[in-house]
Amino acid sequence: MKFLIKTYGCQMNERDSESVAALLLAHGHEAASLETEADVIIVNTCSVRAKAEHKALGKLGLLVAGKREFPGRRVGVMGCMAQRMKEAAFRKVPGLDFAVGTHRLANVPGILERVMKNGGPVLDAGEGEEQWEALAGHVATGSGVSRFVNILFGCSRRCSYCVVPAVRGEEWSRPAAAVMAEVKRLADSGVREITLLGQSVMSYGRAQAVWADGPVSRRGFQEPFARLLEAVNDVEGIRRIRFTSGHPSGCTDELARAMKELPAVCEHLHLPLQSGSDRILGLMRRGYAADDYRRAVERLRAAVPGMAFTTDIIVGFPTETADDFEKTRQLMEEIRFDNAFVFKYSPRPGTPAAEWSDDVPADEKARRNQVLLADLDRRAMVRHQALIGREVEVLVEGTSLRNESRWAGKTRTNMTAVFEPVDGLAPGALVRIRLTRATPQTFYGDIIL
Secondary structure: OOOEEEEEHHHHHHHHHHHHHHHHHHOOOEOOOOOHHHEEEEEEEOOOOOHHHHHHHHHHHHHHHHHOOOOOEEEEEEEEEHHHOHHHHHHHOOOOOOOOOOOOHHHHHHHHHHHHEEEEEEEEEOOOOHHOOOOOOOOOHHOOOEEEEEOOOOOOOOOOOOOHHHHHHEEOOHHHHHHHHHHHHHHOOOOOEEEEOOOOHOOOOOOOOOOOOOEEEEEEEOOHHHHHHHHHHHHHHHOOOEEEEEOHHHHHHHHHHHHHHOEEEOOEEEEOOOOOHHHHHHHHHHOHHHHHHHHHHHHHHHHHOEEEEEEEEEEEEOOOOOOHHHHHHHHHHHHHEEEEEEOOOOOOOOOOHHHHOOOHHHHHHHHHHHHHHHHHHHHHHHHHHHHOOOOOEEEEEOOOOOOOEEEEEEEEEOEEEEEOOOOOOOOOOOEEEEEEEOOEEEEEEEOOO
């Protein structure tokens, strides 16, 4: 049977889709390249924002309607929206064959078998008895240069606007031995870059012991996350390490030392800010004030002067005033973020903030969103123009998505670099590029032979 998985949402959703794809392949199914080829289509969903759910529901409706043309096709949904909606998913999308929550992804092959044999609908959105190690598989797609590795599941922070704890569960760290076994398998297969994933990734190992049978840190690290970075750094073949998402509370002196001393750890961190107003941060229950965030950034930049920061921002949170917004804008100017994902607030069912009045008009949310994006582009162009003529290290990924005659890769600061290929070049190579041109999000240059 041929399957296709359509993914909405974050990098953790991308990893979940790959894990389920690996399971289906192991059970004898075949991946389809196009929807028209697929016997089963699964939509992996996000619930963090209303827009993501609306997109997924619209796609599911179209796929179910398409059964008239493909009568043998099965359509399913998995992930955060399935976990949140449960039975309601079948009311929202009549004709949906199955829905699988975040805690039951390892059951997808069995559920699909049930649906093909007995028909649907089938719901599996319970909690507990997760089979995380069954989801450690990877699929050989793309260049194979970079892969995601889950190290922390769920979240216990309870931000007032966030649905993640409800759909992903309480924070739980994966044993270090299991993480390292996966990393070593990937390195042996030719992977050169690892991105460690967790909703609050630097909290790894705080809730339970993860290094009970692990080696003593050769560099004297005590914190579980710093020890994990060291262990991954020391795996032969791994040339780059990234991790996401961060929280200011995890930006400790020891993390700063790890980022300075471990050569594979890249000089980039995605560190969500959400707001620059202490009043709004308090309503959001983020657990820090603007000064705490400043100190976290200063600590890391003192250790790694060339450190690049990206972030998440929410505009139009309930009661956000023009003054609150200006504080966000000013702090973003001060931090000099390399990029940001700016979102217009939307209430999420079941969160404390959903009970409050969504009182910032939609057109004002849109205006604030555009102001911050314009600020980002302006700062980026000034910063990038100053880099023209300099050399940067690029991990080659392969053909550029927009121009097949060129190749592309990532800098250590997570910028895309586009360049003309040379004979003998292969994905996974580390090359030096001299920058000749830049846009806010892309570098262009020439390989230095």
